[in-house]
Amino acid sequence: MQVFHLQLVLCLICVVSAEYKNYDGFKVLEVNYGNPRVKNYIQKLEEHLGFMPDFLGENWKQKQAHYFIDKDSVEKVKINLADNNITYHMRDVNPQIFKVRRRRDLNGAVSIHDVNTRYLSYDEQMKFLNSLAQQYPNDVKLQNIGNSYEGRSITAVRIADDGSSKPIVWIDAGIHAREWISYNVALYLIYTIVSQPAYRNLLDSVQLVVVPNTNPDGYEYSRTNDRMWRKTRSRFTNSRCAGADANRNYPFYWGTQGVSHSQCSEIFCGSRPQSEPEVLALTNAIIRDEERIKGYIxxxxxxxxxxxPWGHTQRTYPTDVQDLIQVGRAMASAIRAVNNTDYTVVNSGDGLYPAAGASDDWAKSRGIKYSYTIELSPIDDFTGFSLPEDRINQVCREAFQAIQVLMIEVKSKFGFKQMTSSTASSAQSTLLLNRLRTIGNRGFGRGR
Ligand SMILES: [Zn+2]
Known part of the structure; x- marks a missing residue:
């Protein structure tokens, strides 16, 4: 009888692990690129290796780039690094990364406590949004802007949409499925800004549109099948690979630099601009409001x-780049004020790799003045995309402050000014911004 039980338990374990992609033998490669010779090498990594490994991100403080190396390529990569006299560190994948996963949906309500303390399923995210829409019917309106490839709703949350023509700040999250913290940050933002009376004044002048899950298929796949999944889940005929990198699929310099045209690549830019239904939905929704959207993150x-921007090429900037840097630094200062966390403000293209077809470039090209990509915490590759759940709340609070700074800037530049009271509060906003405008750090960052 005991043997039978043991067999049953072993069988259950094998079913579970067979479902989730196994990364045994994979390595994380860390290369410090402070030396220009090394930087030059990693910028030509694809040429050196004959393939481009999955670029995870970088630690700009240590000038260290991170790559995910599949087990069949580890030896080849090591030999090439040695041949080129590159110092590196290669380490095992953090097993914790694969432990935060596949929790069951709760049957009951999803509260802000859940948002602050754990990663939610897509259904739980939707449940949370529906409860906010019921609780704050004047401020929270849910809008389906399209469906994902597998038919999940891409939901835009329109906050303080009173039918007026006030300026809009647009926030979207999670176009890369494995970047789980971004979803919680978006949900926290929605909850906090509508539930705290302190933000009423800001919402009277600026509307917020938040799309908390722009890639629901990819996200669910990263929860249930493959923790490292990044792309959408589009299927192609006669291909063993699925999905495109939706952040290479926007119609601006599409397919030119920092992309792959191979369906199996992590940075496959899609078969054509907006080939991904998620990107089509997002671009259409933004275009409908683009006259009013003044901020995009x-x-x-x-x-x-x-x-x-610009990120599609290097050393090329919009004419108002100084404004972007100034507000970017104010956002970094606001983040630092929460718990001393350092964010750097840097051009997308001037880091290690330019990348064409990204959403921030496209948004800027449509005339949205303040357009950014924010790479949230952590900075280290050990936790990487699996920020421990006990750190979710802090990252949410930090990002909230940055987004508030952008909203204040949009209010002061584009808000209604005909009324004396709002002119006065606009002056206050400018004062606050001036206090926040301190020198930000400069790094070589581009880890999107
Ligand atoms: Zn990303």
Missing amino acids: ALHSYGQEILY
């Missing part, structure tokens, strides 16, 4: 970076 992880 795409939430990603990891790396603690505030990135500004």
